[in-house]
Amino acid sequence: MKYFTNLSTRAKLLFSFGFIWVMLLVIIVIAYQSLQNITQSEKYLFDVHSKIALELRQLRSHQNFNRAAILDMMLTKDKTEQAAIENIITDKGKDIADIIEKLAKLKTEQQFQNRLTELKSEIEAYRQTRSEEISLIQKGKLEEAQKVATNIQKNRFEKIRAISTEMGDNAEKDAEAQLTLDLQSANTAILIFVVFGIAALFFSIIIVIIMNRTIAQPLTEITKIAARIGKGDLNVEFSMVERQDEVGILLLTFSRMVDILKQMATAAQQIAAGNLTISVVPQSEKDLLGNAFSQMLNNLRRMTKDILEGVNLLGSSASEILAATTQVASGSAETATAITETTTTVEEVRQAAQLSNQKASRVSENAQQVSQVTQTGQKAVEETVSGMHEIQNQMEAVANTIIRLSEQSQQIGGIIASVTDVADQSNLLAVNASIEAAKAGEQGKGFAVVAQEIKSLAEQSKQATIQVRNILTDVQKATSAAVMATEQTSKAVENGVKQSTQAGKAIMELAESSGKAMEAASQIVASSQQQVVGMDQIGLAMKNINQAGTENAASMLQAEKAAKGLNELGHKLKELVEQYKI
Amino acid sequence: MKNNQAIAEQTQNTKIDWDKIKSKVAYLQEALSGNDVVSHEDKHKILKIRAKSLSLQKTEYDSNQENINIIEFLLGTESYAFETEFVREVCLLNNFTPLPGLPDFVLGIINIRGQILSIVDINKLLNLPVKGLGELNKIIVIHNAKMEFGILADSILGTRSISINSIQTSYTSMPGTGAEYLKGVTSGHIIILDAAKILNDEKIIIRQDI
Numbered sequence: 001m002k003y004f005t006n007l008s009t010r011a012k013l014l015f016s017f018g019f020i021w022v023m024l025l026v027i028i029v030i031a032y033q034s035l036q037n038i039t040q041s042e043k044y045l046f047d048v049h050s051k052i053a054l055e056l057r058q059l060r061s062h063q064n065f066n067r068a069a070i071l072d073m074m075l076t077k078d079k080t081e082q083a084a085i086e087n088i089i090t091d092k093g094k095d096i097a098d099i100i101e102k103l104a105k106l107k108t109e110q111q112f113q114n115r116l117t118e119l120k121s122e123i124e125a126y127r128q129t130r131s132e133e134i135s136l137i138q139k140g141k142l143e144e145a146q147k148v149a150t151n152i153q154k155n156r157f158e159k160i161r162a163i164s165t166e167m168g169d170n171a172e173k174d175a176e177a178q179l180t181l182d183l184q185s186a187n188t189a190i191l192i193f194v195v196f197g198i199a200a201l202f203f204s205i206i207i208v209i210i211m212n213r214t215i216a217q218p219l220t221e222i223t224k225i226a227a228r229i230g231k232g233d234l235n236v237e238f239s240m241v242e243r244q245d246e247v248g249i250l251l252l253t254f255s256r257m258v259d260i261l262k263q264m265a266t267a268a269q270q271i272a273a274g275n276l277t278i279s280v281v282p283q284s285e286k287d288l289l290g291n292a293f294s295q296m297l298n299n300l301r302r303m304t305k306d307i308l309e310g311v312n313l314l315g316s317s318a319s320e321i322l323a324a325t326t327q328v329a330s331g332s333a334e335t336a337t338a339i340t341e342t343t344t345t346v347e348e349v350r351q352a353a354q355l356s357n358q359k360a361s362r363v364s365e366n367a368q369q370v371s372q373v374t375q376t377g378q379k380a381v382e383e384t385v386s387g388m389h390e391i392q393n394q395m396e397a398v399a400n401t402i403i404r405l406s407e408q409s410q411q412i413g414g415i416i417a418s419v420t421d422v423a424d425q426s427n428l429l430a431v432n433a434s435i436e437a438a439k440a441g442e443q444g445k446g447f448a449v450v451a452q453e454i455k456s457l458a459e460q461s462k463q464a465t466i467q468v469r470n471i472l473t474d475v476q477k478a479t480s481a482a483v484m485a486t487e488q489t490s491k492a493v494e495n496g497v498k499q500s501t502q503a504g505k506a507i508m509e510l511a512e513s514s515g516k517a518m519e520a521a522s523q524i525v526a527s528s529q530q531q532v533v534g535m536d537q538i539g540l541a542m543k544n545i546n547q548a549g550t551e552n553a554a555s556m557l558q559a560e561k562a563a564k565g566l567n568e569l570g571h572k573l574k575e576l577v578e579q580y581k582i
Numbered sequence: 583m584k585n586n587q588a589i590a591e592q593t594q595n596t597k598i599d600w601d602k603i604k605s606k607v608a609y610l611q612e613a614l615s616g617n618d619v620v621s622h623e624d625k626h627k628i629l630k631i632r633a634k635s636l637s638l639q640k641t642e643y644d645s646n647q648e649n650i651n652i653i654e655f656l657l658g659t660e661s662y663a664f665e666t667e668f669v670r671e672v673c674l675l676n677n678f679t680p681l682p683g684l685p686d687f688v689l690g691i692i693n694i695r696g697q698i699l700s701i702v703d704i705n706k707l708l709n710l711p712v713k714g715l716g717e718l719n720k721i722i723v724i725h726n727a728k729m730e731f732g733i734l735a736d737s738i739l740g741t742r743s744i745s746i747n748s749i750q751t752s753y754t755s756m757p758g759t760g761a762e763y764l765k766g767v768t769s770g771h772i773i774i775l776d777a778a779k780i781l782n783d784e785k786i787i788i789r790q791d792i
Contacts (some may be wrong), residue, residue, distance in 0.1 A: 222594065424674065428720070431672045432655065434741045437652045438666045455740065460636055 009246040010257035016207040023200035034189030048107050049175035056168045059099045062092045088286045119163045126156045217248045234262050274579040304580045322563040332553045350535035353528045360524035361432045367518035374511035381504035388497045399486045406479045423462035430455030648746045654739035661772045669776035670723040701732045729781040
């Protein structure tokens with residue numbers, strides 16, 4: 001048994017199956033032989049006997065047909081039909097001939113051959129008669145034909161039939177005898193079969209049991225173990241039997257596999273526990289699990305590192321987002337306050353715009369008034385200018401008069417000069433007279449008095465002339481003053497004219513500018529109305545912004561919550577990841 | 583605006599009373615036409631005032647003293663005088679003819695009623711400093727038995743009679759070398775020149791050498 005167990009499964013199977021095959025072979029051989037015999041006999045039966053019977057039957061049928069056909073021919077008067085029938089008969093005749101030939105070949109028994117020759121001759125005779133019949137029919141001698149048919153032909157026909165039937169019966173008998181023989185041999189064969197079969201069965205059962213014990217049971221065990229392993233339960237024990245066949249090897253390898261799996265399992269447990277520091281060495285290049293495990297470890301390590309990095313990043317980003325959202329939240333609060341301020345400012349601006357509108361309309365009114373005033377001013381300026389011209393004319397007249405006065409005073413001056421001269425000369429004369437008087441002495445005293453009087457006269461006149469000269473000087477001064485005054489007046493008038501024209505221009509400019517002011521005022525009115533409208537729109541927009549701001553604030557709160565959640569998540573992830581030691 | 587206000591004020595202040603002016607002009611016209619505009623009493627008053635201003639000062643007439651008559655004249659800023667006995671006449675300087683080759687104190691010659699006289703500038707002769715330009719259009723003709731020429735003067739103040747005692751013969755205040763020609767100074771600061779000396783001076787005589 002040990003030897004058997006240590007055989008390889010192939011050998012075992014070969015042995016077992018070989019044994020059975022041998023048995024089978026024996027059975028098969030026997031069976032083959034028996035069957036061969038049976039088939040032979042069957043074949044012989046068939047070939048010869050049955051076929052003979054069949055052929056004979058066929059012959060008989062053909063004969064019948066021909067017979068019927070001849071009779072038919074006799075009945076019809078149609079030539080064409082007769083011709084046709086004749087053809088058919090001829091054909092059938094040929095068939096019959098063929099059949100006879102076949103029969104001849106089939107069985108070579110003498111008796112049979114004799115009978116067959118007999119038949120053949122009979123058929124020949126029949127055929128001849130038939131030909132005669134046909135010719136008779138064709139000639140139209142139906143009665144004769146009929147006579148022939150019913151007498152000779154009939155007898156021949158009957159004979160043919162009897163022969164053929166006999167032959168057939170003989171054949172059948174032969175067949176039956178053969179059959180019984182066959183049956184006997186078959187039974188023997190069956191007996192042999194049964195015996196051998198039982199033996200084979202018995203042996204095969206034994207083999208099955210052996211095989212079961214050696215192969216199937218261990219395999220089932222292994223299957224169970226495999227099933228358990230399949231379910232994941234690696235706590236399996238192998239009943240280690242020292243076998244060197246495949247099963248043994250299988251058990252060995254299975255146990256090794258289980259060990260390996262246990263290793264992997266422990267490794268997996270380690271990984272599960274979070275220790276990624278372990279290393280898994282694949283058993284070989286093709287170690288799927290080991291490679292996968294090592295790769296998995298690498299990937300896990302890498303992934304854990306990446307995750308850790310990512311988690312850190314997440315954490316930092318989350319905190320940043322949180323900070324940003326808090327900032328935005330505070331910023332939105334500021335925005336809200338700014339919006340309220342802006343709204344109030346907008347309101348103020350609106351009011352200011354309305355005010356400016358009012359003012360502008362008032363300015364417009366004023367400008368109109370101003371334009372009227374400027375018109376009157378313009379007229380006044382024109383009048384002023386004409387008045388100025390009047391003054392200038394008058395001033396010219398005055399200047400002319402003054403010039404004449406000046407000339408006349410000059411003349412007076414000349415006269416005064418001559419009077420002064422006279423006075424001087426009188427003075428000198430007086431002096432001379434006094435000298436002469438002094439020279440005259442006593443007699444000259446009276447003359448001295450006269451001379452003195454002359455002198456005093458001269459003095460008087462001189463004084464007078466001096467006075468007159470003073471007055472003249474004054475007059476001249478006055479005249480020049482007057483001339484200057486006139487000049488100044490003239491200049492003043494010119495200035496006045498200039499200023500009046502300037503005033504006129506200024507008034508014109510004023511009128512223009514007031515016109516422009518009016519235009520501008522009306523534009524201001526329009527634009528301030530637009531401003532008011534715009535301010536309303538801005539107010540509306542501010543409300544919208546406010547609303548948006550509140551919504552924004554709400555969403556910001558949500559975002560803040562989310563960010564907080566994210567932050568917490570980040571922390572959790574970090575904790576989770578840090579469980580794994582890389 | 584201020585200018586306008588000032589101008590308005592000015593016009594207000596100097597608002598011309600044309601009626602007053604017209605009446606004044608009419609009055610003047612009357613006066614000039616020769617009609618009596620001033621009343622007799624007013625005339626008298628005016629004349630009296632004039633007479634007073636023009637009347638001669640009463641001079642201290644000391645009969646005991648000897649008086650001399652002098653002619654007073656102005657030259658530059660100083661008033662000089664000659665004795666009347668040496669003065670022939672006085673006259674105006676009309677047109678004098680300058681002669682070449684004469685010393686600088688001789689100005690030239692003039693024609694007085696057909697008589698040719700030379701004119702002497704006292705300033706240059708007496709080397710007096712010339713202070714300013716006077717009129718220099720009066721001639722005082724001084725003469726003695728031999729010599730006769732004219733002295734330039736600014737203006738003749740007149741003749742007067744002064745006592746000899748009042749003449750001071752101090753020479754200190756006289757600048758220049760003309761001190762020798764001084765006769766004296768009166769109490770009225772009139773410098774009396776010695777006409778005789780001037781006339782007899784050798785310098786006056788000009789030779790005809792050119």
